[in-house]
Amino acid sequence: MTTLITGGTGKTAIKLARLIHAAGHPVLLTSRKGVAPNPFKAVTFDWTDLTTFENPFKADPNIDRIYLIAPIVLDVFPVVKPFIDLAISKGVKRFVLLSASQFNKGGVYVGKVHEYLVERGIDYTVLRPTWFIENFGDFHAQNIRENDEILSVTKDGRIRLVGADDIAKAAYDALFTTKSPNTDYFLIGPELYSYTEAAALLSEILGRKINHRHLTNEEEIATFQQFGISPEYATMLNHAESLIAEGVEEALVGNSKAITGTHKLRDYLLANKQLWITDK
Numbered sequence: 001m002t003t004l005i006t007g008g009t010g011k012t013a014i015k016l017a018r019l020i021h022a023a024g025h026p027v028l029l030t031s032r033k034g035v036a037p038n039p040f041k042a043v044t045f046d047w048t049d050l051t052t053f054e055n056p057f058k059a060d061p062n063i064d065r066i067y068l069i070a071p072i073v074l075d076v077f078p079v080v081k082p083f084i085d086l087a088i089s090k091g092v093k094r095f096v097l098l099s100a101s102q103f104n105k106g107g108v109y110v111g112k113v114h115e116y117l118v119e120r121g122i123d124y125t126v127l128r129p130t131w132f133i134e135n136f137g138d139f140h141a142q143n144i145r146e147n148d149e150i151l152s153v154t155k156d157g158r159i160r161l162v163g164a165d166d167i168a169k170a171a172y173d174a175l176f177t178t179k180s181p182n183t184d185y186f187l188i189g190p191e192l193y194s195y196t197e198a199a200a201l202l203s204e205i206l207g208r209k210i211n212h213r214h215l216t217n218e219e220e221i222a223t224f225q226q227f228g229i230s231p232e233y234a235t236m237l238n239h240a241e242s243l244i245a246e247g248v249e250e251a252l253v254g255n256s257k258a259i260t261g262t263h264k265l266r267d268y269l270l271a272n273k274q275l276w277i278t279d280k
């Protein structure tokens with residue numbers, strides 16, 4: 001029985017694929033180009049092209065569980081629902097949806113997908129991680145390299161930044177535990193950091209000063225759009241980030257539905273130092 005991983009070349013998906021492969025289970029990845037790193041098999045799949053939705057099931061008729069990463073479109077439910085319906089009709093029995101700490105069931109973005117999985121009565125788990133450690137090597141990387149800055153609207157708000165490895169481990173457990181959890185979990189990391197504290201840690205590791213510069217909401221929305229994100233999605237993302245300043249992410253510590261990972265920011269920054277080194 002095969003696990004399908006959508007967003008198969010992304011930060012959490014590839015780590016999940018390695019865990020599934022190491023455990024000896026078959027795994028199939030989706031990718032817009034239909035290519036994946038060795039030793040994985042990929043199938044061409046694009047959320048913006050309905051004609052690609054059948055491809056995974058043509059490539060492997062034994063898919064019975066799916067790790068679902070939705071596209072970055074604010075009104076995502078009409079895009080993802082047809083794929084969930086198709087997958088169930090093809091024999092899929094269990095879904096693990098990657099959501100986020102601030103997306104409540106029935107609410108914005110994947111909140112509606114979460115609600116639909118519950119309504120369909122299918123086995124499911126919704127993973128609701130806080131902000132990723134890997135954002136420093138992805139979204140923040142260029143600005144750290146070129147301007148020695150981390151930009152945010154978070155002020156002194158603190159976050160239990162979580163690692164993609166811990167998210168992949170939670171996804172693996174939810175996919176393969178005998179009895180599906182049929183609930184949602186928050187995923188948090190082992191240590192609290194404000195972006196000012198993270199900038200200080202990165203300064204120490206890189207041997208040069210990295211600053212945390214506060215943005216207004218308007219400035220941040222414009223910055224997100226520079227990454228090709230739509231104005232609507234950028235506004236939603238900005239709202240979710242502004243909640244950090246209000247202590248909403250810190251309040252997850254001690255939440256009975258929170259799973260605490262083991263991967264630490266310092267270890268990630270040390271291991272990936274070259275991402276923020278410049279020639280200047």
Ligand SMILES: NC(=O)c1ccc[n+]([C@@H]2O[C@H](COP(=O)([O-])OP(=O)(O)OC[C@H]3O[C@@H](n4cnc5c(N)ncnc54)[C@H](OP(=O)(O)O)[C@@H]3O)[C@@H](O)[C@H]2O)c1
Nearest residue numbers: 007009010011012013031032046047099100129130131132
């Ligand atoms: N970053 C954070 O701090 C954070 C926090 C909480 C939750 N999240 C959630 O995490 C999710 C992202 O997960 P991730 O970071 O593991 O993924 P990711 O690294 O952003 O990768 C997503 C993958 O999706 C594929 N993709 C992009 N557009 C696509 C399309 N139109 N159709 C099909 N595939 C497409 C891309 O692969 P190809 O190019 O190969 O197609 C890409 O590798 C989002 O839903 C976000 O809400 C993120």
